[in-house]
Amino acid sequence: MTLKLGVIGTGAIGQEHIRRCSKVLQGATVVAVSDINLEGARAALTRLGLQAEVYANGHDVVNSPDVDALLVTSWDPTHEEYTLAAIAAGKPVFCEKPLAMTAEGCRRVVDAEMKFGKRLVQVGFMRPYDVGYRALKKVITDGEIGEPLMLHCAHRNPTVPESYTTDMAITSTLIHELDVLRWLTNDDYKTVQVVFPRVTSKSHARLKDPQIVLFETQKGIRIDVEIFVNCAYGYDIQCEVVGEEGIARLPEPSAVQMRKSAQLSTSILTDWKDRFIDAYDVELQAFINDISNGTLTGPSAWDGYAASVAADACLKAQESGAIEPVTLPPRPAFYDKA
Numbered sequence: 136m137t138l139k140l141g142v143i144g145t146g147a148i149g150q151e152h153i154r155r156c157s158k159v160l161q162g163a164t165v166v167a168v169s170d171i172n173l174e175g176a177r178a179a180l181t182r183l184g185l186q187a188e189v190y191a192n193g194h195d196v197v198n199s200p201d202v203d204a205l206l207v208t209s210w211d212p213t214h215e216e217y218t219l220a221a222i223a224a225g226k227p228v229f230c231e232k233p234l235a236m237t238a239e240g241c242r243r244v245v246d247a248e249m250k251f252g253k254r255l256v257q258v259g260f261m262r263p264y265d266v267g268y269r270a271l272k273k274v275i276t277d278g279e280i281g282e283p284l285m286l287h288c289a290h291r292n293p294t295v296p297e298s299y300t301t302d303m304a305i306t307s308t309l310i311h312e313l314d315v316l317r318w319l320t321n322d323d324y325k326t327v328q329v330v331f332p333r334v335t336s337k338s339h340a341r342l343k344d345p346q347i348v349l350f351e352t353q354k355g356i357r358i359d360v361e362i363f364v365n366c367a368y369g370y371d372i373q374c375e376v377v378g379e380e381g382i383a384r385l386p387e388p389s390a391v392q393m394r395k396s397a398q399l400s401t402s403i404l405t406d407w408k409d410r411f412i413d414a415y416d417v418e419l420q421a422f423i424n425d426i427s428n429g430t431l432t433g434p435s436a437w438d439g440y441a442a443s444v445a446a447d448a449c450l451k452a453q454e455s456g457a458i459e460p461v462t463l464p465p466r467p468a469f470y471d472k473a
């Protein structure tokens with residue numbers, strides 16, 4: 136049976152996900168879309184050569200009898216509302232990160248899902264589906280470098296628009312590390328501090344860039360993450376795990392090595408769309424397959440909540456400059472993995 140999807144938000148990643156669900160993946164078709172920019176939504180469908188019902192209001196997509204499941208790919212502050220609406224309609228929903236703007240908002244989603252009694256939410260944390268991160272996790276869990284002691288990470292974007300503010304470095308960018316590093320180390324955060332280096336001249340008035348975020352985990356691992364969203368040179372994700380017996384590094388995306396004009400070079404990607412293209416395919420195919428198998432298994436509303444608990448502490452640490460506690464309540468049995 137083909138799963139009929141409704142997509143709310145037809146901007147950059149909305150269009151990417153519509154394309155992959157319609158043209159790359161198996162078992163789903165996009166039957167309805169919505170965007171506050173209606174013309175943009177229509178133009179996106181035309182560009183992709185697709186036909187779907189276009190609604191002015193996202194809630195009409197959620198409640199359409201033609202729609203079996205939702206993809207929420209609109210702006211960050213709209214995610215909670217549409218995800219709660221999908222749960223109220225009893226429909227599975229893939230919600231792009233962050234699940235909500237605060238831990239409190241994520242908790243409302245968790246509570247609504249638990250009240251419904253069955254998992255309906257997958258959060259768009261794609262890095263656990265990335266082949267490089269999976270290989271890195273295997274090295275760690277196989278004990279090849281001994282117990283992890285330190286992680287050195289970087290999340291660099293070439294540039295961001297003026298609408299991107301200091302807090303978004305946490306809620307929209309670091310949120311990926313907040314999820315994937317918990318998954319990678321099988322650990323939770325205990326404290327966090329945010330340090331601001333000299334600001335790049337390429338930044339905007341409302342953005343302090345770069346930032347360094349320092350964590351201590353419950354097991355005592357120390358993690359530093361550099362967030363640098365106007366790094367200029369490319370889209371670059373780094374993760375190095377220092378263990379008791381050795382060091383493991385996230386593989387670079389494969390690229391052709393060139394020898395030319397007395398230079399040895401490999402190119403660096405510039406766009407998240409390309410860096411994680413395979414991971415997005417795998418995460419959404421898993422969502423589609425899991426729905427037909429009756430149980431969602433991907434990043435859960437609890438994972439979205441856990442990341443946002445840490446994000447709230449990071450926001451506090453941005454303001455205070457102090458070391459702030461990260462307090463995650465115990466995970467309800469509802470979210471135990473099968």
Ligand SMILES: NC(=O)c1ccc[n+]([C@@H]2O[C@H](COP(=O)([O-])OP(=O)(O)OC[C@H]3O[C@@H](n4cnc5c(N)ncnc54)[C@H](O)[C@@H]3O)[C@@H](O)[C@H]2O)c1
Nearest residue numbers: 144145146147148149170171172208209210211213231232
């Ligand atoms: N997982 C990832 O790596 C990844 C990558 C990019 C974006 N994202 C997330 O996806 C979301 C979209 O990001 P984007 O880069 O595509 O942004 P974008 O600005 O290109 O697109 C967002 C779209 O949402 C629409 N929109 C805003 N409010 C709406 C509402 N109430 N109802 C319907 N549509 C609405 C906007 O008009 C716009 O077309 C963001 O939450 C972002 O954090 C995730």
Ligand SMILES: O[C@H]1[C@H](O)[C@@H](O)[C@H](O)[C@@H](O)[C@H]1O
Nearest residue numbers: 290291292307308311364407
């Ligand atoms: O929404 C995007 C997306 O999540 C990218 O993966 C991240 O690198 C960007 O910083 C963020 O703004």
